[in-house]
Amino acid sequence: MRISAIMLLSLCTVLNIQAQGVRSESLLREWEFRNDHDTAALQGWEKVTVPHDWAIAGPFDRANDLQTVAVVQNGETNATEKTGRTGGLPYIGKGAYRHTLPIEGSTLDGRRHILLFDGAMSEARVFVNGVQVCFWPYGYNSFWCDVTSALEEGDNLLEVLLENRPQSSRWYPGAGLYRKVRHITIPKIGVPVWGTYISTPFICDEYADVTIRTTVDGLDREEAVTLRTSIFDAAGNKVAEQTDTRKVLDGEIIQKMKVMSPELWSPETPVLYTARTEVLTGGRIDTDWADGHYKHFSTIRVDGDVLQDAVTTRFGIRTVELRPDKGFFLNGKPRKFRGVCLHHDLGPLGAAVSKAAIRRQLTILKDMGCDAIRTSHNMPAEELVELCDEMGFMVMAENFDEWDIAKCANGYHRWFNEDSGNGIVWAERDMMNMIHHFRNYPSIVMWSIGNEVPSQHSQEGVAVAGWLQNLYHAEDPSRPVTCGMDQFDSVLGNGFAAQLDVAGFNYKVHRYGQAFAVLPQRIILGSETASTVSSRGVYHFPVSVGPDQVDADHQSCSYDTGHCEWSNIPDEDLAADEDYEWCLGQFVWTGFDYLGEPSPYDTDAWPNHSSVFGIVDLAYIPKDRFYLYRSRWNDNEPTLHILPHWNWKGREGEVTPVFVYTSYPSAELFVNGVSQGVRTFAKADGVTPCLGEKAMERFRLMWKDVVYEPGELRVVAYDAQGNVAAEKTVRTAGKAAALKLCPDRTVLRSDGEDLAFVNVSLVDKEGNPVPVDSRLVKIKVSGAGSFKAVANGDPTCLEPFQQPRMHLFSGQLTAIVQSGDTPGEIVVEVEAKGVRKAVCTLRTEASND
Template identity: 50%
Template structure:
């Protein structure tokens, strides 16, 4: 009888895990990639022969393998930020590594759990750069900015019960960066399979507008697809204990809103980076249709001319660094162990703040900042419409800046470590009224997407920003 009961319990546990897994399955495409440099005509087709291509894992940086050559991306330029009047030869700005050129990645995979009637999303957390994405020979989309997170709905192109072929073309042009950018699929690629009634990608927004020692108000907005739904959210502490719960039945547009009280909250700070989890379950009737777990922290930030920055009601200074995304000799491919080592060294030297110089940070870096206790300034661009380098982001600014900022904010909004946004670094647009207009436009996008954090720009032309009003309109002149 005991053995039968144990078997029944085990079978029930496995069944529950399967049912839960069927609500949403995230598959990271790490293995099975083939890679080749060059244009490779026809490489998007399923029938293309890639047997001689290199086998790689993703994240992958094709340029870090070398060879070094100071002639690579040699730039003859006058750096106006350094008050240079005459152009001179600059070597090694981008590491003297062969990031320039084209490359292709191909991956054959099956998703046994995907069924007709479900929804599938293909998520890239960064691709350097200008990726064009094909599934089973058909183009599903493209993006320009190599540091941006982006996704495509591939529901109609993904084959159920059959082999699929994902192909990605990337290209890096010379004089497109002022530092080593890396090359290729240097951040994670994932496929998310879920039901039609589901929580939207980056659809959970968590803020803590009221915090006292006795109680914290946790405001949660959840965007969903479907009708006749209810949303159940449990808040768990670091030990996994449920400390609060709420059920919402009313959808406002496509969004549930919940206000949940957490008693005696453990506050997030660099000295004590306490974290909670919000486990959100979406039901249609009694049937679980989707489930998402979102990690967050309870904390309050404030800024004022009189006191400067306050965290949880206490004034403090930022003791920070500007940190580029590459990992030295390991290259730009995301590596959690190397990031943790890097950030541990920073902690040991007394650092408690990081600015992502000068682009969107990796999601892994932000997760570590939450865990280890770093205040984070999340930056977006090194260029706006006026270029610093011949082929930089200025090529895409007018068409892409808004969608790149939207994705930055929605993908990272719930990280308690982020205490400020930056829309740019030492941009030449600091001069003149057009630059002030752009600064205002970008700041308004940040405010629309996240009213809880201020926006800055790293400025190095003080006189120009005072004359144009550029600095005065920013939440925080940087």
């Protein structure tokens, strides 16, 4: 029997397409929680909304996770008492969550019911109607459980038991169901969780090859299935379509399509496509044999007519390439990573994921010129990677801070080589989940197998690194693999660094040349750089450049000249980026302050609950260092920033250096109208590595001998032709007169989740900032929204984030306002003793999404 193409098309056209099953997905947001595992208790449950972090409400306490340890990766050999290492917050202990899930009997018809957890901190045990359905120890990873067999018609009780052990983290990990939880139903014949993989193996100006691998479950090996896949561009236009009827081999079907005149994804043009794949049955594949001079056959494919399942997958079209001696290429063009490392906590919001807060972080970093994020040191939240796709950030997705050797007594090393079932160790299961979850996201351009793992020294560690890299290569050959290495001599000597696709070094900028000379890759990445420390608006005198500077106020100087023993000032990494073509760029430690690791104040230095590594503080307010990076990274807008503030009662007549961070080539400083001279950036000599104060002269304009007198600092910037290009003024403030409000946005979505970040500052009667005031501010929010949290960026402040009051730090704080679920006005009022209060009005509107 032979059927012509026209006959086959006509047959398919008249077939009636019916849906046998319905895929559904719903967020499970409303839960009950208690701080133990006594799930039989009738009292003591509180209603919470997931994502939820049980520990962020505090209180801060020196005794919380007090550790006596030697931090080996920081070069310590003697154990000392560490305070605030995990933020001084009560994350240790047990927690229980419960949720009632109604199930209609009609959905127990062969459909699979899945619970998908984006993250649960930690050692999660999931029960349905009293039956344990899964266990997942790693708190940072996404995992799913098929709970079909445990469900029954009517109400079903879901319970999740979590436990955080002492000394299980080096920073604040959060606690609870801190990422979203979903209930997904999948038809009997359908695509499983993370069941599609899209790659773009060839791209040119005319077209892009798109390969789509789709796993289909529920079919007999001999049964034919039809996949009808359509690709849509960002505007919703269909740009490609293909229908294939095949038998499922090895659990998946491969389709190869072409997109003409593709728009490429990049940080500057984050263009996204969507593939919609329909799974149909009822088709057939017939083979017709004919005898002649040669035996041959023809195959007849009839498309399926019963729709079983449909999935959509967002992806991007772009190329990633490494070239020896030349560096990293995106879409065929060389570029340096202008990246930062980010911990997962969101400051005053804790670890509980908020897409609005992540968007705020990325918006601030985008303005700085940042184009890349390293997810330090663990699997990221889905919301972060989605926003990086949309906003244009390249991502280095990292999995582990520990392998099989401990950094923390109860860290991930306990699980790394443990059998998770079926002979697969937990490290491999965690890796597979991460890869399958995120390999369709174009923003991810590199995988990292770990950070500063102790086994860098050993041949066993070399073998583990090779095994982990091979897992990535097998599941996703399209991206290179790196590791954050700090044991420089060991990894060069034992082959650890040589086997990686990318040699990533933490804080070894002064030895980049040595590594480049011997490594076969002929490229180097600054996988973690700087660890410069500073507290916003705090300046110590005399100004000195160097490591481990500590002061009685437990703050770090905002002249941006202090760093940790193992690290350096930012200028040295900026110089390496400019001087070495083979240097891929850097990921600064860190983009934002984070809870825990209060270096250099972690030993006998309570109170200190957060790091001061951040370019932006815990209150989402940029520090001076922000403008240093912006002056080099933001190619779209000029930068002109002057520091310090000019309020120094009692310092009259004393030397008070003035620094200017600018994208202009030169500038002139005036103190009360008197010129202090013109400064121009130094040039690289192209011979010696640019380190220390020599590097500072290339990236900062400095007037080191300015004598303080109250009044006005004015800087005038000049362009390359010597013309006046911009001016900036800083004045000594008068008496504090009023509070000032500056929201990051005035229109919010009325979805009950959107956030506005309202900057609160103190000004004098002329409107000049008063940066040396720390009075108490009270916050009131009314109308179509509510108060969410407050932070001032002070690492020594022990006031709770959840109370609508806090003292200013360096004259500022941030109030976070959350929208309600109905449109309307939100009124924000702030008041403080002795000054005029301030009011601003926000608006919430229904979303068009």
